[in-house]
Amino acid sequence: MKKRTAWILAMSFGCVASMGIAQHKAQDRRQYLDPQTQVTDDPRRVPVKPGPRGPEGTVVLRGGRIFDGTGAPVREGTLVIERNKISRILPPQATDWPKDARVIDVSGKTVLPGLIDLHTHLSRGEDQDFAASISDSASTLIALEKLRYFIESGITSVRDVASRSDVPFRLKAWVAQNRIPGPRVFAAGQFITGEGGHGTEGVPDELVRMDGETRVASGPDDWRQAVREQFHNGADLIKLGSHFTAEEVQAAVDEAHELGLKVTVDAETFYIDRAVEAGADTIEHPLPRSEQTIRLMAKKGIAADPTLVPYMIIFDTSGGYFDTTSRRFTFSKEANLEMLRRLKRAGVKCGVGTDLIGDWYRHLPTVYITELKQFVAAGWSVPEALSAATRTNAQILDMDDRLGTLESGKLADILVIAGQPDIDLDDLDKVDVVIRDGNVVVEHGQIVIPRHVPVREWKPAAM
Numbered sequence: 001m002k003k004r005t006a007w008i009l010a011m012s013f014g015c016v017a018s019m020g021i022a023q024h025k026a027q028d029r030r031q032y033l034d035p036q037t038q039v040t041d042d043p044r045r046v047p048v049k050p051g052p053r054g055p056e057g058t059v060v061l062r063g064g065r066i067f068d069g070t071g072a073p074v075r076e077g078t079l080v081i082e083r084n085k086i087s088r089i090l091p092p093q094a095t096d097w098p099k100d101a102r103v104i105d106v107s108g109k110t111v112l113p114g115l116i117d118l119h120t121h122l123s124r125g126e127d128q129d130f131a132a133s134i135s136d137s138a139s140t141l142i143a144l145e146k147l148r149y150f151i152e153s154g155i156t157s158v159r160d161v162a163s164r165s166d167v168p169f170r171l172k173a174w175v176a177q178n179r180i181p182g183p184r185v186f187a188a189g190q191f192i193t194g195e196g197g198h199g200t201e202g203v204p205d206e207l208v209r210m211d212g213e214t215r216v217a218s219g220p221d222d223w224r225q226a227v228r229e230q231f232h233n234g235a236d237l238i239k240l241g242s243h244f245t246a247e248e249v250q251a252a253v254d255e256a257h258e259l260g261l262k263v264t265v266d267a268e269t270f271y272i273d274r275a276v277e278a279g280a281d282t283i284e285h286p287l288p289r290s291e292q293t294i295r296l297m298a299k300k301g302i303a304a305d306p307t308l309v310p311y312m313i314i315f316d317t318s319g320g321y322f323d324t325t326s327r328r329f330t331f332s333k334e335a336n337l338e339m340l341r342r343l344k345r346a347g348v349k350c351g352v353g354t355d356l357i358g359d360w361y362r363h364l365p366t367v368y369i370t371e372l373k374q375f376v377a378a379g380w381s382v383p384e385a386l387s388a389a390t391r392t393n394a395q396i397l398d399m400d401d402r403l404g405t406l407e408s409g410k411l412a413d414i415l416v417i418a419g420q421p422d423i424d425l426d427d428l429d430k431v432d433v434v435i436r437d438g439n440v441v442v443e444h445g446q447i448v449i450p451r452h453v454p455v456r457e458w459k460p461a462a463m
């Protein structure tokens with residue numbers, strides 16, 4: 001009886017989605033995947049040939065303080081990694097691992113899931129002459145340097161929310177093949193916006209095209225087309241920005257979801273209303289929005305990536321946000337922190353991103369720690385802030401079945417800190433070991449690059 005009433009109610013409202021309770025989720029298409037089929041470790045879930053993945057052998061992190069990111073209290077334990085996965089978490093005294101395992105003593109140290117940064121632009125350069133800053137080669141080199149800063153800060157995944165050209169996609173592939181050290185890259189491709197919208201402000205058209213980071217779209221069909229272009233290039237998610245009409249953002253969100261991708265939106269005020277109505281998955285930045293919109297975000301399960309730290313830097317270095325048509329509304333450091341409090345009060349899921357443009361990545365890991373401290377200032381406990389940086393971020397990435405917590409079967413993206421970051425966030429700068437996809441990429445806080453190994457035998461033929 002109850003079931004029937006609910007069904008009639010749903011029908012009378014047109015569909016469940018229009019009631020704002022359920023919405024089409026990007027991963028819906030995964031129901032068609034055969035669970036036995038091996039797929040890529042990204043939201044695209046592209047089928048790949050079966051076979052072992054990750055480096056050969058076993059790595060043991062012996063006798064550490066385990067912060068697993070699930071909300072459980074810290075406990076003593078030993079973590080066993082086989083190839084690219086966490087195989088077991090053993091009690092502290094256990095020693096049942098293969099004899100040839102590589103054992104790293106982490107006693108007194110804290111073992112936690114690798115941190116995730118939800119908001120970066122890998123190809124966007126530090127100050128240099130303009131011609132160099134818009135070349136693909138300079139963008140790639142800058143991005144390569146950023147990858148180093150991220151991984152040496154214990155950040156094992158980054159979400160690239162717009163970069164030029166195919167730079168983020170190539171870096172993603174090279175990191176995945178362990179050919180360069182760095183975090184996993186989840187890339188949006190180009191930023192899709194309207195003429196004169198964010199990403200084009202104060203820049204002549206020809207420069208927007210030359211820079212290549214922004215895709216200007218016009219009309220619902222073109223917004224759909226712009227989404228398809230990013231998918232074609234290999235996007236793991238779609239990034240949209242104001243301004244847009246309600247029809248345009250709806251078309252883009254629908255297209256992305258049909259392609260199995262989540263959507264994040266950089267917008268303010270009534271543009272956020274339109275994105276939320278359209279069923280976007282995440283809203284970036286702490287920009288102004290109404291209390292009603294915040295409540296709707298919570299109700300529809302739409303997450304926030306507040307990114308307070310870049311705005312703190314802007315306010316500290318420039319005194320405010322000037323000469324912009326998409327950030328023109330009054331806001332301040334205090335208002336941004338208050339926005340984070342309001343999101344928390346309403347029960348909106350909040351993730352951690354830093355948006356380190358220019359040369360700000362050189363302030364890592366301090367800037368990332370500062371972002372987490374804002375969460376604590378807004379009411380999160382220190383362990384809750386760390387879980388936001390790991391588990392919640394993995395959920396927002398659409399990767400929580402594989403990343404974000406230390407549990408057997410999950411991918412081995414692990415950070416070892418010579419301290420207690422669950423008590424004192426400043427300890428996060430005491431990075432000791434970082435493991436990504438089962439590869440030990442950082443030791444004693446520094447990238448390790450093993451000597452190359454020839455991949456195939458070759459001898460010169462007799463002359």
Ligand SMILES: [Zn+2]
Binds near residue numbers: 119120121161355
């Ligand atoms: Zn950004």
